Amino acid sequence: MTTRALPLYGFDSDALASNALEWFASSVARWVIKNEPAAQSVLFAVGRVVRDGRERAEYAFVLCEDRAPGWPTVSSPKLNAMLGDGRSKTAVTRAIRALYGCDEVDLGHEPGQPFYRAFARFARDPRPAESPFASAFAPVTLFSRVAYEPESWEARLSDFGIEPKTLAIVLSPECEEPAKKPVSDDPREVYNPLELLEMIQSGQEISYSIRRAEELSAALVAFIERPGDEALRAIRARLGVPEPDAKP
Amino acid sequence: MTEFNYYAMQWYGRTSAEQREHCLRWYVEPAARLIFRAVPEAQSVVLAISQYWCDEANDATHLSLYASPERAPQWPKLLDTALFDGETYERNAVSENIHTVTGGGFGDSNYGNIVAFGSQCRKDCHQEMSTKEAYRPWAVVRRTAEDDCETKVVGKTLQRGFEDNFNVGFSRIGEGEAEDFYEGPGPRLQDLSRETLRAYMQRGEAARRIRALEDELRKLVTEMTMADSAAALLRMYEELSEAIAEANAALEASEMTR
Numbered sequence: 235m236t237t238r239a240l241p242l243y244g245f246d247s248d249a250l251a252s253n254a255l256e257w258f259a260s261s262v263a264r265w266v267i268k269n270e271p272a273a274q275s276v277l278f279a280v281g282r283v284v285r286d287g288r289e290r291a292e293y294a295f296v297l298c299e300d301r302a303p304g305w306p307t308v309s310s311p312k313l314n315a316m317l318g319d320g321r322s323k324t325a326v327t328r329a330i331r332a333l334y335g336c337d338e339v340d341l342g343h344e345p346g347q348p349f350y351r352a353f354a355r356f357a358r359d360p361r362p363a364e365s366p367f368a369s370a371f372a373p374v375t376l377f378s379r380v381a382y383e384p385e386s387w388e389a390r391l392s393d394f395g396i397e398p399k400t401l402a403i404v405l406s407p408e409c410e411e412p413a414k415k416p417v418s419d420d421p422r423e424v425y426n427p428l429e430l431l432e433m434i435q436s437g438q439e440i441s442y443s444i445r446r447a448e449e450l451s452a453a454l455v456a457f458i459e460r461p462g463d464e465a466l467r468a469i470r471a472r473l474g475v476p477e478p479d480a481k482p
Numbered sequence: 483m484t485e486f487n488y489y490a491m492q493w494y495g496r497t498s499a500e501q502r503e504h505c506l507r508w509y510v511e512p513a514a515r516l517i518f519r520a521v522p523e524a525q526s527v528v529l530a531i532s533q534y535w536c537d538e539a540n541d542a543t544h545l546s547l548y549a550s551p552e553r554a555p556q557w558p559k560l561l562d563t564a565l566f567d568g569e570t571y572e573r574n575a576v577s578e579n580i581h582t583v584t585g586g587g588f589g590d591s592n593y594g595n596i597v598a599f600g601s602q603c604r605k606d607c608h609q610e611m612s613t614k615e616a617y618r619p620w621a622v623v624r625r626t627a628e629d630d631c632e633t634k635v636v637g638k639t640l641q642r643g644f645e646d647n648f649n650v651g652f653s654r655i656g657e658g659e660a661e662d663f664y665e666g667p668g669p670r671l672q673d674l675s676r677e678t679l680r681a682y683m684q685r686g687e688a689a690r691r692i693r694a695l696e697d698e699l700r701k702l703v704t705e706m707t708m709a710d711s712a713a714a715l716l717r718m719y720e721e722l723s724e725a726i727a728e729a730n731a732a733l734e735a736s737e738m739t740r
Contacts, residue, residue, distance in 0.1 A: 240507050243494035252487040253494045257508040260488050261583050265516075268582055332519060333512040333583065335630035375488070390573050391581040398488040420676050421683055427671055428496065430679070431648040435593065436693075437685030437732070443692045444729050447722055450696065454719040461712055466703065469715075473700045 238336035242348035245426050247411045250352035254341060255375060255398075262295060263377035263396050265329040273297045273325065275378040276396075277305070280353040281371035282360040282406065289360045290343040291350040294371050295326040301378045305368075305401070354409035356402040373401040490584035493598045498645050501598035505529075506621060506633060509583060510547065514623040514631050516579035517549050524549040524565055524575075526624045530557075531637070532617040533596070533603035541650065543595035543603060545588055546617065549576050553624055558614040593650065600644030600667065602637045643667045649674075681736040688729035695722050 240258075244250035255278070263276040277296040282289055327337060341349035353374065361370040377396040382389035404410060421430055453472045457465035470477060490509070495501035506529075514527035528550060533543045548555075548564040555563070566574040580588070589595045599620070607616040620637035639645060649668035671679070699718050706714065 241500070241503060243496065243500055243504060245496070248486070249494065252492075253504075256487040256490050256492065257504075260490065260585065261508075261512060264582050264585060332516060332629070335511075335515055335628070375486070388581070388586055391577050391586055392573075395585060396488075400486060419680075421679050422671060422676075426496065427648040430671060430683070433686045434679075434682040435686065437682060437687075437689045437736070440685050440689045440729055440733050443689045444726055444733070447692045447696070447726050447729070450699070451719060451722050451726065454715055454722065457715055458712070458719060466711060469699075470703050473696065473703060475700055475704050478704075 236336040237338045237340050239340040242341050245429050247351045250348050262329045266325045267379045267394050270325040274299055274301045277373050278375045279371040279373045280357045282357040283363050284360050285363045291354040305373050355404050355406050358405050491587040491590045493594045498598055512583045513580050518625045519629050520575045523551045525553045526550045526622055528619050529621040530617040531599045531603055531620045535608055542591040543599050544591055557619045596650040597648055601639050601641050685732040685736045688732040691725045
């Protein structure tokens, strides 16, 4: 069993979680969906597990034959692959071997370390390592298989992709990091550069946002003054929302 | 509930060097391992980088991966000998394996790539230049036993003003006015006045509120029927009007501080 430590960076627990989901869980799910034809979805779950008297936040991937499986139901035992507790070694371990050249990826699982900071809040209370899976782990994200339209840009790169759905809810509020409180009227003393620039960058094209909002506002006024299907269609069109009866 | 990122377009890190390390460990090396598995003749994968000044954002930094049959590929000869050369967006072993790692993304050319790699790029490149002139190799990943890899960084810092400077890619911050286009990285955050910084943040907050309302409205009209639409849309109209007024005020404030 080989383990490789890979860096998770992020200025807060949300950024750390995004990093892990964006670059680790998504890549593993995409590899599994591509290479395991029977898998229709991959669940990424986390648990607070006690091993040798020490608590760790651990990850697990569960392969499912359904696109929208219930938790903790996994429809077919043969597809049920888990990591972190050594119970099975299937497509997920092959994915991790192929992507990261090891059997397990160490993302910093102990209290205070990156993975723990990112995900312990979404896990249940700490459980002994030998606990049943469903009682120790909780779902964070479901990655479901999507097939691309043949003429799409994505289809020219790959036939399949993944569609993520966030399932995480805070089950361990004691593991949440406290929100930052302004201690100064100089933003530089409250936020780090990356946070600041993310906030500033959001306003880069504000004139465009205002113009679009004004056009949307005009469509809403038209509906308020003269309600009807036509006005509702105009709002949907402005927002890029397809009509309910439109064919996909 | 927090909305997480799932599409790999962002390099994480508190410094440019950390972001480059992030790119190597989570993007370049996983893609190289998959390429080595899929293409027996591939012996190395090269990450090449470039920064353009006449691109869509007046500053864009691009990353390209090339698979080579040689363990020690030479630049720019690699451009003629690379496997699947010239097929970046077509389906081949390079692009397909990049897709497996990232879902199709190649980083954020107009922001994150600049923060991470702008300092490592040649100065003053533009789209009239050839790839040979504009790009330079930054890292070589070589095949090792058992389909694993080893990486050697060959790039170096050429534009120190971009290193650890998060104030980049803001050429459109003045909505396209010629004088707002930077000729290089923007002033570092510590050199902006407190008022300018606060006004920029206020503007960002106002823009985010408009986008959140658009998202809410999108969800509303997807599910709504005529019967329950009037009251909900009136409420959205009122909130949107308030957000537009706030955004106009924020825009004006930010222009006054410049």
